[in-house]
Amino acid sequence: MGKRGASFSEFASLCSELEKISSNISLRKKLAKYFKGKKGRTIKYASYLILGQIGPKYEDLAMGFGTKTMVKILARTFDKDEERVRKLFKKKGDLGDTANTLSKRKRSSLKLKHVLDRLKKIQKTSGEGSQEERAEEMAELLQDATAEEAKFIVRIALENMRLGVGEMTVLEAFAEAFTDDAENKDVIENSYNVCTDIGELGESLAEHGMKGAKRFSISLGRPVKVMLAQRVDKVSEILEKIKGNRIAAEEKYDGERVEIHKDGKDVQLFSRRLEDISDQYPEIVEGMRKCVKAKKAVLDGEIVAYKNGKIQSFQKLMQRRRKYDVKEYRKKIPVAVFLFDVLYVNGRSFLKKSYPERRKKLESIVNQSTRIKLAGRKVSTNFKEIKKFFQKCVDKGLEGIIVKSTAKESVYQPGNRGWLWIKWKKEYAEGMKETIDAVIVGSYHGRGRRKGHYGALLCAVLNKDKDRFETFTKVGTGFTDKDFESIGKKLKKLKARKKPKRLKVKKRMEPDIYYRPEMVIEVLGAEITRSPSHTAGEKDGKGLALRFPRFLRVREDKGPEDITTVREVRQIKK
Ligand code: ATP
Numbered sequence: 001m002g003k004r005g006a007s008f009s010e011f012a013s014l015c016s017e018l019e020k021i022s023s024n025i026s027l028r029k030k031l032a033k034y035f036k037g038k039k040g041r042t043i044k045y046a047s048y049l050i051l052g053q054i055g056p057k058y059e060d061l062a063m064g065f066g067t068k069t070m071v072k073i074l075a076r077t078f079d080k081d082e083e084r085v086r087k088l089f090k091k092k093g094d095l096g097d098t099a100n101t102l103s104k105r106k107r108s109s110l111k112l113k114h115v116l117d118r119l120k121k122i123q124k125t126s127g128e129g130s131q132e133e134r135a136e137e138m139a140e141l142l143q144d145a146t147a148e149e150a151k152f153i154v155r156i157a158l159e160n161m162r163l164g165v166g167e168m169t170v171l172e173a174f175a176e177a178f179t180d181d182a183e184n185k186d187v188i189e190n191s192y193n194v195c196t197d198i199g200e201l202g203e204s205l206a207e208h209g210m211k212g213a214k215r216f217s218i219s220l221g222r223p224v225k226v227m228l229a230q231r232v233d234k235v236s237e238i239l240e241k242i243k244g245n246r247i248a249a250e251e252k253y254d255g256e257r258v259e260i261h262k263d264g265k266d267v268q269l270f271s272r273r274l275e276d277i278s279d280q281y282p283e284i285v286e287g288m289r290k291c292v293k294a295k296k297a298v299l300d301g302e303i304v305a306y307k308n309g310k311i312q313s314f315q316k317l318m319q320r321r322r323k324y325d326v327k328e329y330r331k332k333i334p335v336a337v338f339l340f341d342v343l344y345v346n347g348r349s350f351l352k353k354s355y356p357e358r359r360k361k362l363e364s365i366v367n368q369s370t371r372i373k374l375a376g377r378k379v380s381t382n383f384k385e386i387k388k389f390f391q392k393c394v395d396k397g398l399e400g401i402i403v404k405s406t407a408k409e410s411v412y413q414p415g416n417r418g419w420l421w422i423k424w425k426k427e428y429a430e431g432m433k434e435t436i437d438a439v440i441v442g443s444y445h446g447r448g449r450r451k452g453h454y455g456a457l458l459c460a461v462l463n464k465d466k467d468r469f470e471t472f473t474k475v476g477t478g479f480t481d482k483d484f485e486s487i488g489k490k491l492k493k494l495k496a497r498k499k500p501k502r503l504k505v506k507k508r509m510e511p512d513i514y515y516r517p518e519m520v521i522e523v524l525g526a527e528i529t530r531s532p533s534h535t536a537g538e539k540d541g542k543g544l545a546l547r548f549p550r551f552l553r554v555r556e557d558k559g560p561e562d563i564t565t566v567r568e569v570r571q572i573k574k
Pocket of ligand 1: 227228229250251252253254255256257302340375402423437
């Protein structure tokens with residue numbers, strides 16, 4: 001290691017070992033062993049790269065390479081015919097493995113930092129004529145690498161490491177390596193919900209141990225994970241669960257969650273996946289500049305499609321959620337934001353303040369306008385009034401209400417789904433079960449009318465403890481022809497040759513095609529049972545399963561790590 005920094009070859013051989021391991025505990029142990037004793041900076045770089053990232057999630061750092069371009073780059077790097085590379089890729093099923101076979105190099109002097117820096121430089125190279133430059137730089141980097149290194153550089157460039165390591169595994173490995181106690185994982189996870197930069201967190205833990213987990217607070221430009229709401233089955237349960245004798249109920253809007261960071265004229269909007277979505281909603285950015293009196297602030301709210309004083313459907317908003325033709329769509333589908341929280345004002349964090357204090361502050365710093373609004377609400381000590389308010393919301397066409405605790409301890413809990421916020425929707429009142437957000441992991445070929453399309457989709461939920469996806473249901477109904485087409489088109493890009501490593505599936509459920517777990521859909525089911533066909537929270541050979549599932553909608557606003565967890569499914573089943 002020495003002065004010159006950690007070698008990339010050690011990192012690449014770690015990746016090779018991880019690739020062979022399937023048990024989550026062994027993955028964590030192996031990773032912890034690598035982290036232990038390394039310098040803070042090394043931990044930082046390695047944590048990004050192990051997840052196939054070159055920096056924190058909230059920075060827009062997509063490498064932007066597709067498989068076609070990578071085939072061309074490999075042909076150029078190793079001076080081979082493109083057709084030959086394509087054939088080899090077909091045989092291997094992975095471009096990293098293809099590079100590994102093509103490269104003959106056994107030694108290199110690449111450092112972890114330099115690989116990261118070079119990849120960052122390539123990422124930043126954009127604009128006209130940049131394709132050539134990007135390809136050239138990538139080829140040079142691959143030529144400097146050993147066969148094993150090339151394999152993982154290619155996978156990082158394609159943002160698909162195939163190691164079976166998710167964020168949770170990295171956080172657990174931090175706990176084991178730097179605090180000698182895997183139990184510290186929960187504190188570290190909470191810290192990650194505030195800091196959201198896994199590299200920075202790892203560096204801090206390596207340098208300061210558990211003290212390093214407590215150093216983070218909210219800061220401008222770095223989004224925290226948003227606070228989430230619990231659900232109840234009966235309306236009477238709300239009163240049992242909520243603390244404080246006064247109850248606040250807010251209108252619940254069906255749109256896209258947004259965390260807004262305002263720093264003078266600079267306004268950044270982050271989605272709940274921590275993506276920067278500022279360019280998609282210019283009217284919100286402009287509105288924030290005008291309507292928020294505080295120079296610096298972080299606000300939480302929901303963006304909805306909003307025309308002529310009326311809130312429009314979630315589907316409408318999803319049509320607006322686009323990177324291109326924003327100008328045209330801004331006119332077609334205008335939006336508004338309903339603000340309901342404030343997390344930071346002029347250098348002061350409001351995370352530890354109670355909800356009533358935060359709401360008061362929010363009201364004092366916002367001038368409402370057509371595009372910038374405050375969430376409507378009712379505060380009362382009388383539950384009958386809250387129920388009346390709920391009915392009024394439903395009559396207005398809203399989804400329902402979010403009941404919020406007004407107790408002293410009603411702090412803002414980043415990333416947490418606790419009892420301080422409880423959602424109550426009209427669907428629950430009508431006796432319908434809660435919907436599930438699941439990730440598509442496979443499909444079965446269709447027959448008859450659906451020939452050439454998928455017939456059904458295999459969907460999974462997230463097992464957070466094991467940091468993997470477990471199958472839960474097979475969805476074949478609820479799709480319109482249009483859904484079929486648009487989902488099919490998006491899935492094509494996610495096709496995987498082999499079962500993704502973080503997926504647990506029963507032999508009898510193996511699909512015709514596997515997909516990288518990326519695309520999230522919302523599903524409604526009749527009942528949750530135990531079934532030998534599924535793996536979700538498996539016990540005695542039977543997993544949790546959703547019966548009679550129905551596709552409701554695609555959830556572009558959610559990523560695979562935001563879907564319904566096994567623990568939540570268990571709770572709904574009760
Ligand atoms: P979740 O956000 O709980 O994972 P979800 O995205 O499927 O689930 P719901 O279960 O329908 O959404 O409800 C919670 C969401 O409602 C919040 O995440 C937020 O985006 C939205 N929301 C709308 N109005 C409010 C409000 N007044 N206060 C808090 N959240 C609200």
